[in-house]
Amino acid sequence: MSADGRPVLQVADLEVHYGLRRRRRRVLHGVSLSVARGETVGVIGETGSGKSTFARAVLGLVRASGGRILIDGEDVSRYSARQWRALRRRGVVQYVFQDPLRSLDPDLPIEESLIEPLLVQGVGRKEAVERGRAYLARVRLDSELFGRLPGELSGGQRQRVAVARVLVTEPALIILDEPVSALDSANRVGILEILKELRDAGVALIFISHDLGSVAGVADRIAVLYQGEFVEVGDARAVISNPRHPYARLLVGSAPTLRSAAASRAERDALRALLHA
Amino acid sequence: MTRTRSDGTATATVPAARPADPPAGQPPAVPSPAVPSPAVPSPAVAPTTADPQSAAAPPAAQAPALTVRGVRIRDEVNDREIVHGVSFELRPGRAVGIVGESGSGKTLTCRAILGILPAHFAVSAGSIEIAGRDIAGLTTPQWTDLRGSTISAVFQDPASYLNPSLKVGVQIAEVIQVKSGLRRRAARRRALELLTAVHLRDPELVYDQYTFELSGGMLQRVLIATAIAADPQVLIADEATTALDVTVQAEILDLLADLRERNGLALVVVSHDLAVVAQVCDEVLVMREGEVVEHGPTADVLYHPRHEYTRLLIAEHEQYGLDRYLADSDSTTDPDPDPDPEADPHAGIGPVAGEQRKELDDVR
Numbered sequence: 001m002s003a004d005g006r007p008v009l010q011v012a013d014l015e016v017h018y019g020l021r022r023r024r025r026r027v028l029h030g031v032s033l034s035v036a037r038g039e040t041v042g043v044i045g046e047t048g049s050g051k052s053t054f055a056r057a058v059l060g061l062v063r064a065s066g067g068r069i070l071i072d073g074e075d076v077s078r079y080s081a082r083q084w085r086a087l088r089r090r091g092v093v094q095y096v097f098q099d100p101l102r103s104l105d106p107d108l109p110i111e112e113s114l115i116e117p118l119l120v121q122g123v124g125r126k127e128a129v130e131r132g133r134a135y136l137a138r139v140r141l142d143s144e145l146f147g148r149l150p151g152e153l154s155g156g157q158r159q160r161v162a163v164a165r166v167l168v169t170e171p172a173l174i175i176l177d178e179p180v181s182a183l184d185s186a187n188r189v190g191i192l193e194i195l196k197e198l199r200d201a202g203v204a205l206i207f208i209s210h211d212l213g214s215v216a217g218v219a220d221r222i223a224v225l226y227q228g229e230f231v232e233v234g235d236a237r238a239v240i241s242n243p244r245h246p247y248a249r250l251l252v253g254s255a256p257t258l259r260s261a262a263a264s265r266a267e268r269d270a271l272r273a274l275l276h277a
Numbered sequence: 278m279t280r281t282r283s284d285g286t287a288t289a290t291v292p293a294a295r296p297a298d299p300p301a302g303q304p305p306a307v308p309s310p311a312v313p314s315p316a317v318p319s320p321a322v323a324p325t326t327a328d329p330q331s332a333a334a335p336p337a338a339q340a341p342a343l344t345v346r347g348v349r350i351r352d353e354v355n356d357r358e359i360v361h362g363v364s365f366e367l368r369p370g371r372a373v374g375i376v377g378e379s380g381s382g383k384t385l386t387c388r389a390i391l392g393i394l395p396a397h398f399a400v401s402a403g404s405i406e407i408a409g410r411d412i413a414g415l416t417t418p419q420w421t422d423l424r425g426s427t428i429s430a431v432f433q434d435p436a437s438y439l440n441p442s443l444k445v446g447v448q449i450a451e452v453i454q455v456k457s458g459l460r461r462r463a464a465r466r467r468a469l470e471l472l473t474a475v476h477l478r479d480p481e482l483v484y485d486q487y488t489f490e491l492s493g494g495m496l497q498r499v500l501i502a503t504a505i506a507a508d509p510q511v512l513i514a515d516e517a518t519t520a521l522d523v524t525v526q527a528e529i530l531d532l533l534a535d536l537r538e539r540n541g542l543a544l545v546v547v548s549h550d551l552a553v554v555a556q557v558c559d560e561v562l563v564m565r566e567g568e569v570v571e572h573g574p575t576a577d578v579l580y581h582p583r584h585e586y587t588r589l590l591i592a593e594h595e596q597y598g599l600d601r602y603l604a605d606s607d608s609t610t611d612p613d614p615d616p617d618p619e620a621d622p623h624a625g626i627g628p629v630a631g632e633q634r635k636e637l638d639d640v641r
Contacts, residue, residue: 046522047492155379184378184549189593210522213552217597240602254527256552257600258579258591265531268524 007034008072008173008204009058009093015066016053027053028228031067035173040195040205042219042236044212044251050228051208055177058206059095060084072172091117091169096162098178103162104150110136110161111146117169135164139194156187163194173204180214192218212255216240224248246274340409342510342543343367343390343428348403350385350394350567360385360567362403365560369510370537372544374554374575376590377564383547386564387513390545391430392420408510426456429509433516435496439488445499446472446484449506456507471502475532494525501529505536512536515547530557551590552598555579563587 016028028050035041045051056062058069060079068077071093079087087093097103104113111132118128133143139160150158159179166174176195180188195218199205209215215222215236222239224232224247231245243249250271253263263271343366350360360382367373375383388394390405392412405412407428415423432438440448449468453459459467465484472480475498488496497517504512514533518526534557536542546557554561554575561578563571563586570584582588594600 046524185551185590185593186378189597192597212523213598216599216601237602240599250524252599254524255599256526256530256550256556257598257603258552258555258594259600259603268527 006073007036007070009206010034010070011058011067012070013067014054014057014064014069016050016057016062017065018053026228028057031225031228031230033223033230033233035204035206037172037204038199038202039221040199040207040219042212042215042222043206043208043225044210044215044222045208045225046210046251049225051210051225052177054225055095055175055206055208058175059088059093089120091121091166091171093173093175094166094169094171095175095177096159096166096179098181104158104165106150109147109149110153113150114161114165114168117165121169131168132164135167136161138167138197139164140190154187156183156190159183159187159191160194163191167198171203173206174198175206175208177208178210179207181209181211188214212240212251213257224251246271250275339368341366341406342369342408343545344404344406345386345390346404346406348386348389348405349401350382350389350398351401352398354397358401358567359398360389363562363564363569364403365562365572367511367543367545369541369543371560372533372537372546372558374546374548374558374561375564376548376551376554376561378549380566381564382567383564384515387430387515387545387547391424391428391513425452425504425509426507427509428511428513429504429507430513430515431497431500431504431517433519435493435500436488438500439496439503441488444485444487445491445496446486449499449503452503452506468502468506471506472499474505475499475502476528477502494521494529497521497525497529498532501532505540505542508540509542511543511545513545513547516549517546518553519548519550526553533557551579552594552600563590 011031011033014028014031015026017024018027019025031054033041033043043051043054053062057064058071060076060081064077068075070076071087076084076087104110108116111129114132114136115123115125115128118131119125123131133146136143136146141157141160141164145153145157145161150161153161159182163179179195180191183191192214195205195207199218199220205218207215207219212222219236221234222232222236223230224239224243224245226245226247232239232243232248239248240252243252249263250268253268253271345366346364348360348363349358351358363382363386365373375386377383385394385398388398389400390407390412392415394400400413407423410423412420412423439445446465446468449471450461450464453464453467454461457464457467469480469484472483477483477495477498483491483495483499491499501517512533518529521529530553533542533544533546537544544557546554548554551561558575561571561573561575562569563578563584565586571578571582571587578587579591582591
């Protein structure tokens with residue numbers, strides 16, 4: 001899986017708190033994870049587990065109260081807001097969120113949205129357009145759609161544009177927060193296939209989702225986030241077919257599958273009791 | 278949950294025998310959206326398809342709670358048929374699932390059953406009977422009478438069907454007052470019973486809360502409580518668990534199973550996820566572009582899919598879902614070195630070819 005040793009992302013003992021003084025509460029605790037080139041790590045967590053906070057911390061959008069974050073070997077934990085902005089603009093770390101309509105400017109044709117990051121980096125317009133088209137082809141979108149507005153595309157097409165848009169800066173790491181949750185089965189598979197290709201091309205991916213099932217097909221490793229902590233991190237196959245932590249077991253046991261019956265209600269109730277004990 | 282009323286009145290099992298509702302119009306909390314129902318044109322078409330439900334069906338003595346026969350739906354503005362004939366029969370305590378991608382017509386079919394098709398859509402052929410009553414030509418007051426008390430629905434986004442400025446308990450109690458004619462105090466008691474029945478941990482507390490104070494899973498339970506408040510015979514759950522966390526989804530599905538067993542509630546479960554339907558339903562309809570491409574008992578559809586599209590849906594699960602690993606762990610306990618194509622339910626499915634998927638993508 002890991003190609004050339006050095007991880008693109010190293011997170012060690014990350015702590016994040018929200019609120020001040022008496023309202024201060026811990027959102028992430030002792031979170032450690034490293035992601036290598038060409039590796040896909042699935043981060044699974046349900047509502048309130050802290051998964052989006054994790055994404056935001058790695059993007060410098062929330063300040064960590066402890067621990068270290070290294071991106072491409074560089075310690076960014078103490079970066080100022082300005083340094084973070086510069087880092088994000090370089091496009092080394094990119095992100096895709098659930099709702100593609102919101103991550104694309106509704107008044108900007110697809111083409112403009114796509115080449116904007118390149119223009120910001122100082123690439124000439126002609127070259128930017130060429131590169132933009134190449135990435136659109138890579139996510140299997142017709143060049144006919146180039147001049148359209150985001151609102152004129154289907155959800156699946158928009159999500160492809162969003163993926164193409166993060167690709168133009170050739171990031172080393174892409175963080176995807178629920179990228180396929182709003183898509184139907186066929187579009188979901190379309191996006192997952194693109195992600196697999198990216199991984200094979202050496203990009204590191206963090207795939208964040210509440211749904212174990214959507215991550216299972218692409219993740220090399222899975223990290224289960226529960227109440228702000230990684231309660232289980234391991235090989236995807238091992239986590240799904242032999243989960244150890246009660247929460248991971250509950251998660252796997254709750255997921256609907258076609259052939260194997262999910263855990264019985266009694267089993268799930270027992271796991272819940274164990275978690276609340 | 279019992280069907281006994283706390284005020285001692287006899288429990289009506291046939292909706293027609295219920296006391297007439299006060300003409301109060303649609304109470305705000307009734308989960309079926311308050312879209313005025315267009316008069317459904319009288320379909321003059323006789324039942325077309327034979328009942329595909331077979332051995333699994335209970336004795337014919339039990340009258341179906343819902344019968345859908347050859348229903349076609351037209352978009353009258355664009356002069357286009359969107360749904361090309363859907364038929365199924367649902368008996369009390371049974372569950373039918375409708376699976377299909379967005380735009381397959383599954384939601385329109387449900388809306389037709391509820392009499393809430395969008396403005397310029399109409400049922401152009403076929404018939405729908407709810408508890409033996411043909412819905413064609415029902416008047417708006419008759420619909421209001423029917424919805425909630427005989428047929429009810431839960432949709433994907435619970436918050437938009439509840440009033441944000443009223444306590445949720447009050448909204449449930451209001452439905453009970455209107456639909457079951459109970460007095461305020463009795464309605465409150467019944468609402469608390471319902472909140473308990475949907476496994477909300479602290480019903481008294483939830484009763485006095487507003488929608489913004491509750492999580493998505495709690496809201497969906499409140500909505501289900503509202504939907505079953507007047508003891509309907511049929512509940513339509515349209516992507517009702519799609520937006521929920523997986524562990525919460527499992528609890529909601531358990532709850533629906535309880536209602537089936539205990540109250541004989543008949544369920545229509547609509548989902549884009551075949552696995553959800555597979556876990557809950559006795560029978561599955563697979564829809565694609567307005568067409569029912571496959572219909573049969575769940576096990577048959579899963580293990581012997583006949584239509585290419587059903588195979589694709591199954592293959593997607595096996596390639597990209599949990600089934601990918603869980604199927605593996607099954608095979609370690611039951612090694613099958615020489616799979617017999619007749620015996621292997623998934624023979625010939627294999628990974629979906631890129632071309633095949635591309636074709637489907639192009640259709641979109």
